[in-house]
Structures are given as C-alpha cells and as structure tokens.
Amino acid sequence: MNLAAFIATKLGKALGVLLGVVVINFFLIRLAPGDPAQVLAGESGAGDAQYVENLRRQFGLDQPLPTQLALYLKGAVQLDLGYSYRNHVPVLDLILERLPATLLLMAAAFVLSISLGVALGALAARTRYRNRHRWLDSVVMSSAMLLYATPLFWLSLLSIIVFSVLLGWFPAFGMETVTAGHTGWARVADIGAHLVLPAGSLAAFFMAVYARLTRASMLEVMGMDFVRTARAKGVTAGRVLRVHVLRNALMPVVTFAGVQLGQLAGGAILTETVFGWPGIGRLMFDALMQRDYQLLLGVFLVTSAMVVGFNFVADLVYRLLGAGAASAGTRGTS
Amino acid sequence: MRNGGAVAGLALFAVVAALALAAPLLYAHSPWMMVGKPMLLPFADAKFVMGTDMLGRDVMAGLVHGARVSLLVGLVSTAAALTAGVVIGAVAGYAGGWLDDALMAFTEFFQTIPQLVMAVLVVAILSPTLPSIIGAIALVSWPPVARLVRGEFIALREREFVQAAVVIGQRPWRIIVSQILPNAMSPIIVMGSFMVATAILTEAALSFLGLGDRNYMSWGFMIGAARGVIRQSWWLSIGPGVAILLTVLAINLIGEGLNDALNPHLRQRGE
Numbered sequence: 001m002n003l004a005a006f007i008a009t010k011l012g013k014a015l016g017v018l019l020g021v022v023v024i025n026f027f028l029i030r031l032a033p034g035d036p037a038q039v040l041a042g043e044s045g046a047g048d049a050q051y052v053e054n055l056r057r058q059f060g061l062d063q064p065l066p067t068q069l070a071l072y073l074k075g076a077v078q079l080d081l082g083y084s085y086r087n088h089v090p091v092l093d094l095i096l097e098r099l100p101a102t103l104l105l106m107a108a109a110f111v112l113s114i115s116l117g118v119a120l121g122a123l124a125a126r127t128r129y130r131n132r133h134r135w136l137d138s139v140v141m142s143s144a145m146l147l148y149a150t151p152l153f154w155l156s157l158l159s160i161i162v163f164s165v166l167l168g169w170f171p172a173f174g175m176e177t178v179t180a181g182h183t184g185w186a187r188v189a190d191i192g193a194h195l196v197l198p199a200g201s202l203a204a205f206f207m208a209v210y211a212r213l214t215r216a217s218m219l220e221v222m223g224m225d226f227v228r229t230a231r232a233k234g235v236t237a238g239r240v241l242r243v244h245v246l247r248n249a250l251m252p253v254v255t256f257a258g259v260q261l262g263q264l265a266g267g268a269i270l271t272e273t274v275f276g277w278p279g280i281g282r283l284m285f286d287a288l289m290q291r292d293y294q295l296l297l298g299v300f301l302v303t304s305a306m307v308v309g310f311n312f313v314a315d316l317v318y319r320l321l322g323a324g325a326a327s328a329g330t331r332g333t334s
Numbered sequence: 335m336r337n338g339g340a341v342a343g344l345a346l347f348a349v350v351a352a353l354a355l356a357a358p359l360l361y362a363h364s365p366w367m368m369v370g371k372p373m374l375l376p377f378a379d380a381k382f383v384m385g386t387d388m389l390g391r392d393v394m395a396g397l398v399h400g401a402r403v404s405l406l407v408g409l410v411s412t413a414a415a416l417t418a419g420v421v422i423g424a425v426a427g428y429a430g431g432w433l434d435d436a437l438m439a440f441t442e443f444f445q446t447i448p449q450l451v452m453a454v455l456v457v458a459i460l461s462p463t464l465p466s467i468i469g470a471i472a473l474v475s476w477p478p479v480a481r482l483v484r485g486e487f488i489a490l491r492e493r494e495f496v497q498a499a500v501v502i503g504q505r506p507w508r509i510i511v512s513q514i515l516p517n518a519m520s521p522i523i524v525m526g527s528f529m530v531a532t533a534i535l536t537e538a539a540l541s542f543l544g545l546g547d548r549n550y551m552s553w554g555f556m557i558g559a560a561r562g563v564i565r566q567s568w569w570l571s572i573g574p575g576v577a578i579l580l581t582v583l584a585i586n587l588i589g590e591g592l593n594d595a596l597n598p599h600l601r602q603r604g605e
Contacts, residue, residue, distance in 0.1 A: 020443050024452075032459045149583035151535055153542050154557055154575035161568045259445070266450025270539055274561070284451070288458055288543060300455050303448045311446060 003319075010315050014308040021304045022076045025297045026069055032293075051085060081301065082294035084287075091298035095280060099302070101175055102279030105202065106268055108195055113203035114257060117210025120144075122246055124211065125218035129241060140211060147208035152267050156201040156274040163197060170196045173276040198275040202267050206260065213256055217249035251318065258314030262307045340591020346584035350577075354401035361395035365551040376569060384573050388563055393556070393570065397577050400553040403546075404581060407468055408534040414472035415533075416526050419479025424510050426480065427487025434484070441480045449474035453536060454543060462545045470540075471533050482525055486518035520596035527589035531582045538578050553578050 037055040056062070063071070075082075081091040124140040127133045147155075164172035171194050176182070182190045221227065222245055230244050231237070272281030280299055287295035353360070370392065376385040384393035426437040456470040490496060491514065499509045540546060541554030553574040560570035 016439075017443055017446050021447060028455065028459050032461075145586065146579075146583065149531070149579050149586055151538050151542075151554075151557075151575065151578050151582075153539060153554075154571065154578065157557065157561060157564060157571050158575070160564060161571075165565055165568060262446060262448040263450070265448040269450060269454070270542070273543065284454065285543060288454065288545070291458075293459065296455055296458060300448075300451050303451050304446075307446060307448055 006319060007316075010312055014312055017308050018301070018305055019073075021301050022073060023069070025300065026072045029293070029297070076301070081298035084292055084295045086287075086290050086292045086295070091295050094283065094295065095298055095302045098278060098280045098283045101277060102268055102272070102281060103306075104191075105195070105198055105271065105277055105279055106264055108199035109202035109206070109268075109271075110257075110261075110264060112199055113206035114210055114253075116203070117207040118214045118250070118253060120207070121211040121214025122218060122241070124215045125222070125245075125249075126241055128219065129222055129245075130237060137215075141215070144208040144211045147204050148212075150205070152201065152205055153270040153274055155204055156198070156271055159197050159201050160274070170194075172197060175278050194277075198271045198277050201274075202264070202271045205267065206264065209260065210253060210257070213253050214249060217252045218245050221245045221249045254314065254318050258311050258318070261310045261314070265303045265307055337591065337594075339587045340594075343584040343587025343591065346580055347588060350401050350581050350584065351405060353398050354405050357398045357402055360398055361392065363395070365391060365395040365399040367391065385569070387556075387559065387570055388567075393573055396551045396556050397553070397573055399551045400556065400574065400577065401581070403464075403541075403550045403552040404534045404537060404578070407464070407471065407537040408530040408585075411468045411471035411475065411533045411537075412526055412529045414468065415476040415529060416479055416522065418472065419476040420483050420515070420522065422476070423480035423483025423485075424487055424515065427484035428491055428506065428510055428514070430488075437480070438484070441477045444474070445477040445481075450536065450539060453540060454545060457540055457545045462540075462547055464547045464550065467537060467540060467545070467547060471536050474536075475529055475533060479522065479525060479529075482521055483518060486521065487514055490514045490517055524589060524593045524596055527585060527592055531585040531589070534578065534582055534585070 037052045079092055081095070083089075084091050084094055087094055120140050124137045127137045160172040163169045171177070175194050176187065176190050177194075180190065218241075227240060227244055230240050235244070268279065269281035269284055271277065272279045273285040276282065280303060284296065284299045286292075287299065370386045372386055372388050376393075384397065387393055387396075422437055422441065426434040426441075453470040453474050456473060457466050460466040460469075487510075496509060496513055499513045504513070537546075537552065538554035538557070541552040542558040544555075544558060546552045546555045556574040557571045560567075560574075563570065
C-alpha cells in the first residue's frame with residue numbers, strides 16, 4: 001500500500017470512530033431515566049421550562065427516532081456540541097479553551113513516560129544480557145510492579161503530600177501563579193514548576209508499562225539468530241544491544257503506546273482533578289458535579305477525537321519506523 | 335522466586351477476601367455512621383486503630399467494608415466482560431469473513447475510545463449504582479478478550495481435532511463450546527485475572543470522582559473525601575490507598591503466577 005492510500009484508509013477509520021462516538025452519545029441520553037430534554041437540562045434547567053422546551057425543539061424530540069438521530073448527527077458535523085446552560089457558553093468553546101492545558105499535560109507525561117520507561121526497560125534487559133548487576137533488574141521490575149498496582153489519583157495525592165506539603169518543592173494546584181503576573185520566560189518557568197507533579201504522577205504508571213514492555217521485547221529479540229550472528233561477527237555487546245536489539249524491540253512499544261493513548265486521556269482526567277489543572281479533565285469533573293450532561297457528552301467526543309488523532313500519528317510513525325527497519329535488513333513488521 | 339510471588343499474592347488476596355466476607359461480623363454498624371470524635375489519629379484510641387475521619391467515621395470499618403465493594407465490582411464486571419469478549423471473539427474467529435470484519439471493527443472501536451471517559455459518562459448518565467458501575471466497567475474492558483479469543487480460535491480451528499469434529503457432523507456451536515474453547519482457556523484465565531485488578535482500579539477511580547454507589551463505602555470514595563483535608567490530616571488517604579495497592583498487587587502477582595503455570599512456552603520471556 002502506498003503512503004497516500006494508507007493515510008486515506010486510516011483517516012476513514014478515524015472518522016468512523018468519531019461517528020460511532022456521536023451515535024453512542026445519542027443513545028446514551030435516551031438510556032437515561034426520563035425525558036432526554038430533561039436529562040440534558042439536568043439540574044440547571046429544572047426550574048426553566050423555556051430552556052427544556054428549546055432543547056426539545058432543537059433535538060426534534062417530537063419527531064421519530066431516525067429523524068432525531070439525523071438531526072443530532074447534523075449538529076455534530078457542524079461542530080455544534082450544544083450549549084452549556086451552567087456556564088452560559090457553547091460547549092465547544094468551553095472545551096477548546098481548556099484543550100491546550102490538557103495537551104501540554106499529556107505531551108509532557110507521554111514524553112517522560114516513554115523515555116524513562118524505555119531507558120529503564122533497556123537497563124533491566126542489559127543487566128540480563130551481560131549477566132552483571134542482576135539486582136538492578138529485580139529493582140526495576142519490582143518497582144514497575146508496584147507502580148502498576150498504584151491508583152493514579154492516590155499517587156497524585158501522595159506526590160502532593162511529599163513534594164508540596166512536606167518538602168515544599170513544587171506547587172500542588174493550578175497551572176500558574178496568576179497573582180504573580182509573570183510574563184515571558186518567568187511565566188514559562190512558573191508553568192513548568194506547576195507541571196512537574198501532575199506530569200510526573202501521570203507518567204509514572206505508563207513508565208512502568210513501557211519499562212516492562214521494553215524489557216520483555218528486548219529479551220525476546222536477544223534470543224533471535226541475527227543477534228547471535230552479530231555477536232559472532234565480533235560486534236561489541238554494547239552495539240548489539242543498542243543497534244540490533246533495542247531498535248527492533250522498540251516497534252511493539254510504539255504500537256502499544258498508540259493503543260494506550262486512550263488510557264492516557266483517561267488518566268489526565270484524574271490527574272487534572274487532583275491538581276486542579278485547568279484542562280478538559282478538570283472541566284469534566286466540574287461538569288459531573290453540576291450534572292451538565294451536554295458538556296460531558298462534548299468532552300467524550302473531543303477526547304475521542306484527540307485519541308483518534310494521536311493514533312493516526314502513531315500509525316504513521318510506526319509505518320515509517322517499520323519501513324526503516326525493514327530496509328536496514330534486520331526484522332520486518334511481522 | 336516466581337512462585338514465591340504468586341504464593342505471596344494468593345496469601346494477601348486471601349486476607350483481603352476474608353476481611354471482605356467477615357465485614358458485617360467485624361463491624362456490624364454501618365461504616366457511614368459517626369462513632370467517635372472526628373479526626374482521631376491512628377492508634378490514638380484503641381477502638382479505632384486507623385483513627386476516624388472528619389465526620390468521626392471509623393476508618394478501619396470503612397476499609398473492611400470497602401473491600402466488599404472492590405472485590406464484588408472487580409469479579410462481577412470481569413465475569414461479564416469475559417463472557418461478552420469470549421462470545422464476540424469466538425464468533426468472529428470461528429465464522430471469519432464479513433462477520434469477523436464487522437465484529438473486529440466494533441471491537442477496535444471500543445478499544446480506541448478513552449475507556450475511563452466513557453465509563454464516567456455511562457455511570458453519570460445512568461446514575462451511580464452498583465449495577466451501572468459494574469456494567470460500565472464491563473463495557474470498557476471486554477475488547478482485549480475478544481481479540482485474544484479470536485486469535486486463539488483462528489489458530490485452533492484449522493487443527494485436526496476440530497476438522498475431525500466437523501467431519502463427524504458436530505454443529506458449530508458444539509464445536510466452539512466443547513472443542514475449541516477448552517483449548518483456549520489458559521490465556522483467557524490469565525487475562526481475566528489481570529482484568530480483575532484493572533477493574534478494581536477503575537472502580538476506585540470512579541468512586542474517587544464521586545461516582546460510587548452511596549449505599550456502600552468504597553476505598554476510592556474514602557480517598558476522595560480525604561482529599562479535602564489533605565493539608566491538615568494527610569494520613570486519612572494512606573489507609574485506603576494502601577488497601578487498593580495491596581489488593582491490586584496481590585491479584586497481579588497471582589496473574590503472573592498463572593501465566594507462568596499455564597503458558598509455559600512464554601516463560602523464558604517473562605522471567
């Protein structure tokens with residue numbers, strides 16, 4: 001398949017997923033006990049008959065179900081995610097305003113988790129390959145096992161207790177010190193300091209996942225014939241590990257990282273809630289508290305779109321990485 | 335060494351399960367009841383080993399009762415997810431063709447969307463009750479099972495014993511249930527054990543976000559409630575957090591042990 005066809009297929013798939021999410025949203029509202037208009041209005045519209053009446057007209061609730069679905073889809077295609085009665089702002093505006101904060105948090109956590117995870121996994125695999133310092137392997141694997149079992153929101157709270165309350169190293173709440181009125185680099189540094197704890201907590205779980213995966217994948221590649229051949233030809237152990245083993249072992253890690261992005265988005269909700277990070281996750285938590293269902297449905301659609309977009313990029317990277325490795329003549333994309 | 339981990343996990347899990355089962359005997363009063371002075375430190379009063387929270391509720395009673403919810407939700411939602419995943423994966427893998435394509439597209443869809451966001455949405459809209467929580471967790475955790483089962487079925491359906499069953503005229507459902515499925519059980523059991531751990535974490539996250547069933551005390555709720563007083567009494571969030579950590583760790587250790595025992599050909603890789 002050439003690159004254009006590949007991109008077209010993946011884009012079609014991505015749009016299909018988004019369509020599916022819109023349909024799910026549509027049926028979820030109707031699964032809720034009571035009249036969909038009342039459900040959407042939530043507590044906010046309880047006393048406002050006019051608002052409920054508007055919603056009813058907007059969704060065509062007096063029409064048959066397929067017409068209602070068509071109306072709803074039409075709205076979604078026009079990027080009309082409804083109106084947040086609580087905040088007196090269209091849902092899409094609310095979400096877009098919060099999007100950069102979430103993207104920053106997710107990007108930082110992703111980079112941190114994959115670089116540290118791969119490094120630790122490779123370190124653990126290396127101690128086994130050289131059969132030296134095997135205790136390091138045990139330490140890395142046991143820590144990964146512990147982190148893997150730790151609830152993310154609890155780890156976030158612990159990091160606040162330790163690094164903010166007890167040690168006072170990093171701020172625990174928000175994204176910047178608004179009252180300080182920093183500008184330029186001072187502001188960047190301020191946001192960076194606020195980012196440390198949320199990104200670190202969110203990254204910890206995924207770091208454990210990637211470390212385990214990298215190690216397992218490297219151990220598998222180490223057993224392959226071409227590695228033994230390289231070693232027999234006189235390539236140094238360090239070079240075999242870096243060039244032959246790690247490079248081939250990385251592909252499953254990249255694939256898996258793509259699959260895990262949905263989880264990273266879910267984790268961002270919890271992290272943002274704990275740290276008061278002003279992103280989509282925090283917005284979703286507020287929407288939960290206020291029973292603002294329009295906003296909740298919108299958050300679901302936008303986070304799905306985000307994940308689908310990331311997956312698309314991951315697919316592309318995987319394809320390019322795969323092509324690179326195949327031309328290097330080591331191992332294909334099997 | 336490996337077996338040691340599994341045995342330790344099993345022992346730990348047995349303790350948690352025993353506490354969960356014995357909860358009504360150990361703490362007959364509701365864990366929601368105010369029984370003492372608020373904010374007692376752990377061990378400050380012999381009656382409350384883990385202290386009391388901001389409303390004077392016994393933290394230890396909450397921990398023991400919370401174990402019931404965690405285990406119940408973990409086990410039931412995993413059973414539901416396994417059932418759905420096995421049925422969908424088996425049909426896709428055995429039937430092949432367009433049905434396979436359609437079912438796998440459906441599976442991939444549910445695997446792509448952000449699971450926790452969807453679980454939050456479902457529980458919020460259906461209102462937080464034990465059945466809606468269990469249903470939401472099952473809804474977001476079946477896809478990996480379906481993919482696994484499909485793979486196993488594709489590998490097994492060409493084997494001779496299945497061909498023999500076809501030749502002697504067994505019906506497809508009988509072949510699926512009595513020939514192929516028993517041979518695909520090992521990886522399903524291993525995956526199921528890890529899913530219980532994940533489900534417990536998801537339940538904790540939901541109740542932390544305020545989406546727990548308010549009729550039952552849960553660990554996630556306790557951590558969420560303790561969050562408000564984290565600067566004054568940080569120890570309140572330690573107990574339930576450690577409880578979740580140990581339970582999930584125990585189940586993961588059991589899962590690794592099962593993996594070693596049931597998938598011996600993978601052993602050298604995971605070691």
